[in-house]
Amino acid sequence: MSAAPDEPAPRRTVDELRSLRRLVARLSQGVIEVDRDLLIRSVNPSAVRLCRGARLGLGEPLPEPWAAFSLREYARRLFSGPPTRAAELRVQAGGGGSGGISVWGLPPGGTDRAVLVIEERGGGRREAAEREFVTNAAHELRNPLTAITVSVEALKAGAKDDPEARERFLDHIDRECGRLARLTEALLTLARLDTGEQEPRLDVVELQPLLERVAARVTTRPGVALEVSCARDVVVVANSMLLEHALGNLVENAARYTREGRIEIVVASAGSGTLVVEVSDTGPGLPAGDTDRLFQRFVRGRGLPAGEGFGLGLAIANQTVRAVGGTLALESRPGAGTTARVTLRSGKLVTG
Structure with a gap:
């Protein structure tokens, strides 16, 4: 799915978005994207089926499919207040259905759109995995898409007429397109892992260039320094794409909360054929008891600034590390920063 390195950035963005749309179109859950005016910006076929005949046209107002529950009011609440948690509630299916449906949403974060997901009640592994994928995708894809949008708007506003500024913004778009491609591939792989359709391919991965x-x-x-300490010959047995995605999440999380001091990425042997990658920061630290619960979805550290993140990054990082056969642990004290430790199986690089 990744684009060729020399493919133009706008084309790469379009191709990745088309791939995501095809995937969302095949989901059994209904997915509706709405803006702050509660106008529909995207919708998949399952949403039309589950809303039982309600009008779901692009650019049209979000309808009220159920008399006992206001979908519009639920969507409106996603835009009001700090987006710290996605809410969920259940309404009874109409039309003589034997079961019910669940409605839940993901707040807009740094964008102007929220995501509504509608699903039939069921406890199957595949259904739960698909729901997990939608959540991961909506969370992870916001940052690169927002960065691309901001750069395009700057170019339209006049930056395109300044050669130096134009090149700077185009380089930024190109980097974010590459990130979008990696995110898409990682999320698709995780979705296949969750449904049992695919095991990750493990290879010998050179760690130093990956960390760089x-x-x-x-x-x-x-003023915050970011340092990498890793010998050039250190290798691990992992899936390079998934490992890079997980470590990237940990470092970005550290950068989000570290306002002064430093962030260090250090690799050390742990014995018995394993090694540890430590991501340490000088951020605010975490209260006692928070380190384990932060691996749960939509859980954020107590006392952290409102609106910074959704509480998904560490949960996704933990899932990804486990997918490549590693473990993730957190150590933290209030006012003393946080250290994330990823334990991996060490490998041996054979040359010649």
Whole structure:
């Protein structure tokens, strides 16, 4: 699915978005994207089926499919207040159905759109995995898509007439398109893992260049140093794409909450054929008891600034690390920063 390196950035963006739309169109859940005016911006076929004849045209107002529950009011609440948690509730299906449906939503975060997901009640593994994928995708894809949108708007506003500014914004779009491609591939792989359709392919991965790529993509606050300490010959047995995605999540999480000091990525041997990648920061730290619960979805650290993140990054990182056969643990104290430890199976690079 990844685009060729020399493919133009706008074309790469379009191709990746088309791939995502095809996937969402095949989901059994209904997916509706709405803007702040509660106008429909995208909708998949399952949403039309589950809303039982309600009008779901692009650009039209979000309808009220059920008399006992206001979908519009539920969507409106997603836009009001800090987006710290996606809510869920259940309404009874109409039309003589034997079961019910669930309605839940993901707040807009840094964008102007929220996502509504409608699904029939069921406890199957595949249904739960598909729902998990929708949540992951909506969360993870916001940042690159927002960055691309901002850059395009800057170009339209006049930056395109300044050669230096134009090149800067085009380079930014190109980097974010590459990130979008990697995210899409990682999320699709995780979806297949969850449904049992595919096991990750494990290879010998050189760790130092992977960590350098992760660090190069992360923007820290002014004055915050980001350092990588890893010998050039260190290798692990993992899936390169998934491991890069997981470590990128950990470093971006550290950068989000570290306002001064430093972030360090350090690799050390742990013995017994394993090694540890530590991502340490000098952020606010976490209260006692928060380190385990942060691996749950939509759970954020107590006392952290409102509106910073959805509480999904660590949950996704943990899922991804486990997918490549590793473990993830957190150590933190209030006021003393946080350290994320990823334990992996070490490998051996054979040359010649």
